[in-house]
Amino acid sequence: xxxxxxxxxxxxxxxxxxxxxxxxxxxxxxxxxxxxxxxxxxxxxxxxxxxxxxxxxxxxxxxxxxxxxxxxxxxxxxxxxxxxxxxxxxxxxxxxxxxxxxxxxxxxxxxxxxxxxxxxxxxxxxxxxxxxxxxxx
Numbered sequence: 001x002x003x004x005x006x007x008x009x010x011x012x013x014x015x016x017x018x019x020x021x022x023x024x025x026x027x028x029x030x031x032x033x034x035x036x037x038x039x040x041x042x043x044x045x046x047x048x049x050x051x052x053x054x055x056x057x058x059x060x061x062x063x064x065x066x067x068x069x070x071x072x073x074x075x076x077x078x079x080x081x082x083x084x085x086x087x088x089x090x091x092x093x094x095x096x097x098x099x100x101x102x103x104x105x106x107x108x109x110x111x112x113x114x115x116x117x118x119x120x121x122x123x124x125x126x127x128x129x130x131x132x133x134x135x136x137x
Contacts, residue, residue, distance in 0.1 A: 002107065007034040011052065012062035013045040014098070023058060026066045041065060042082045058082055061099035 010033060012023045020038050027033045039045040042065045044104045049057055063079040083095040 004113075005032065007032050008056060009034055009036045009052065009054040010050055011035075011037045011039065011045065011093075012055040013039045013041075013056040013057060013063055013079075015040050015062075015064050016060070019060065019098075046085050046089065047080050049086045049093055053090055054093055056094045056096060057083075057086055058096050058098055059086075061097045082107075 012020050012027075012035060012079065014020050014023075017040075020040075024035050027035050036054050037048040039048050042063055045057065045059065048054075052083055059079045059082050061079040063082055066083075079088050079097050079099075083097055086093050132135065
């Protein structure tokens with residue numbers, strides 16, 4: 001009897017409900033992909049990652065630390081910290097930082113935080129979904 005393949009489990013983390021919704025809809029249309037959680041801040045993302053242990057975490061580069069701190073400029077790059085925490089605490093999760101920034105420094109920071117790969121939000125859904133099976137291996 002053939003063993004059934006496990007779906008690629010994806011966690012989506014963004015403070016923007018619209019971004020989470022678009023990524024969720026694209027993921028749900030793909031065979032072999034299951035969204036296992038959504039979070040809107042760093043604290044919830046790390047807690048969910050520990051609990052559900054997804055294969056892939058899509059993390060907004062500007063994910064806030066806590067809800068309600070979105071206006072604090074110091075909380076605007078917590079996506080990097082989230083990727084670092086997940087890489088340390090749940091090492092089998094592949095963190096993908098997603099941003100609309102088009103900067104080499106963002107790319108260097110993302111890769112330095114252990115995020116693989118780094119994707120810009122324009123066209124991100126198609127790129128991510130094409131990569132998910134390879135990232136989960």
